[in-house]
Amino acid sequence: MAGDGTVYEELKAAILRGDFSPRQRLVEVELSEDFGASRFQVRRALHTLESDGIVEHLPNKGARIREIGIDEAVEITEVRMVVEGLVAARAAERVSDEQAEALLDVGRRMRAAVEVGDVGTYSELNGVLHSSLRDIAQHHKANGIIARLHGQMVRHQFALSRVPGRPSVSVVQHENIIAAVVARDPMAAEAAMRAHISSVIEALRAIA
Amino acid sequence: MAGDGTVYEELKAAILRGDFSPRQRLVEVELSEDFGASRFQVRRALHTLESDGIVEHLPNKGARIREIGIDEAVEITEVRMVVEGLVAARAAERVSDEQAEALLDVGRRMRAAVEVGDVGTYSELNGVLHSSLRDIAQHHKANGIIARLHGQMVRHQFALSRVPGRPSVSVVQHENIIAAVVARDPMAAEAAMRAHISSVIEALRAIA
DNA sequence: GCCAACAATATTGTTGACAATATCAAGGCG
DNA sequence: CGCCTTGATATTGTCAACAATATTGTTGGC
Numbered sequence: 001m002a003g004d005g006t007v008y009e010e011l012k013a014a015i016l017r018g019d020f021s022p023r024q025r026l027v028e029v030e031l032s033e034d035f036g037a038s039r040f041q042v043r044r045a046l047h048t049l050e051s052d053g054i055v056e057h058l059p060n061k062g063a064r065i066r067e068i069g070i071d072e073a074v075e076i077t078e079v080r081m082v083v084e085g086l087v088a089a090r091a092a093e094r095v096s097d098e099q100a101e102a103l104l105d106v107g108r109r110m111r112a113a114v115e116v117g118d119v120g121t122y123s124e125l126n127g128v129l130h131s132s133l134r135d136i137a138q139h140h141k142a143n144g145i146i147a148r149l150h151g152q153m154v155r156h157q158f159a160l161s162r163v164p165g166r167p168s169v170s171v172v173q174h175e176n177i178i179a180a181v182v183a184r185d186p187m188a189a190e191a192a193m194r195a196h197i198s199s200v201i202e203a204l205r206a207i208a
Numbered sequence: 209m210a211g212d213g214t215v216y217e218e219l220k221a222a223i224l225r226g227d228f229s230p231r232q233r234l235v236e237v238e239l240s241e242d243f244g245a246s247r248f249q250v251r252r253a254l255h256t257l258e259s260d261g262i263v264e265h266l267p268n269k270g271a272r273i274r275e276i277g278i279d280e281a282v283e284i285t286e287v288r289m290v291v292e293g294l295v296a297a298r299a300a301e302r303v304s305d306e307q308a309e310a311l312l313d314v315g316r317r318m319r320a321a322v323e324v325g326d327v328g329t330y331s332e333l334n335g336v337l338h339s340s341l342r343d344i345a346q347h348h349k350a351n352g353i354i355a356r357l358h359g360q361m362v363r364h365q366f367a368l369s370r371v372p373g374r375p376s377v378s379v380v381q382h383e384n385i386i387a388a389v390v391a392r393d394p395m396a397a398e399a400a401m402r403a404h405i406s407s408v409i410e411a412l413r414a415i416a
Numbered sequence: 417g418c419c420a421a422c423a424a425t426a427t428t429g430t431t432g433a434c435a436a437t438a439t440c441a442a443g444g445c446g
Numbered sequence: 447c448g449c450c451t452t453g454a455t456a457t458t459g460t461c462a463a464c465a466a467t468a469t470t471g472t473t474g475g476c
Contacts, residue, residue: 027427040460043428051259060428060467073350082290141283145353183215235457248430252460268458302435
């Protein structure tokens, strides 16, 4: 029914929402029925998801959800570390006064959430902070790569958010990032971002 | 006729070779005749090339070679800078004695090529050096991203190699990278790589 | 009861035809 | 003369049917 390219969006959203489990087969006709789309459109969506690194395609055996192990998750996060470092540095160069104030506000709300123990809000603010930095940096290429990598990390991202005690550690790192960006200090901003994501990598390894 | 996925390889090679000019339309039937493939296969290849960032696809208007301006080329190279920095650091951690010797040999041949003024050989050795580092680092995710970015840069890469006087500058930078990797110093290797690619960015800006 | 050969089914891969859309050319009107 | 309308052509978008391949189930032999 839907002639748009929405099949891709919907299917991707469903996968990111966790509707499918790793290595689960994605049968074309099933999906086309579920989404009310033609097999043709499902096929194209699967192909795009494959180059997003979310789905893998085995010849003559169809598509399945790619399983991303700890090793690969670490690699992804390592790349994310340096690219988000670039974004942070660039944000420090370009941030406006209003944007700086907004960042400080996010920082304050993060600390408040941690003190109350509101993990959900903290996790949400975490996403807001990182995406705000991307908005400020306006580095199209970096943003695209980060988005792609993020899509591959959803499952581990979820696991990470459940590690107890992490918020109280990372809130300080986030404050350091914000302080450096607000101070218009690119080098410090990059260093702070890398320190932060570096600790995420350690937490990832600790899960395994 | 070719039932393989070789259409993608061939078409990509043709584009990278420079057989098409930026913004040139890629008509499906033309390509299918040229490559002796079906329109179906061409279509899939175009879709993949689109997610490679080499081709852009306008709805109902088909595919064309993406034109990458200086601004975007700079962005690409900025990302490449940090990701190759990561690769260099990792290479310094993992390099074996034989690999170290091979790197030193590449360095010597680079200097020799520069002194003789053999630009072609120098450019080739440049590629060998960077790809050797990727082989040593074994960072699958970083390597993939670098390859993707490289594909988008071919045209500018060519322009860069023609800038007179660049080899004599960059050969020193390359020697610094090699020295740091051979010394097993990750931080120095990353710094050297970033310094090198940073100067590439300056050269890029200078072209415009 | 277990294994191999083979048939039945399910699923992906491909094709050619057709529909939808855009591009271009020519003619008519102001 | 310029410009809009209209028709002709080129090109992409979609589909449904078919071919190729993999998976599953079944039968027969031992």
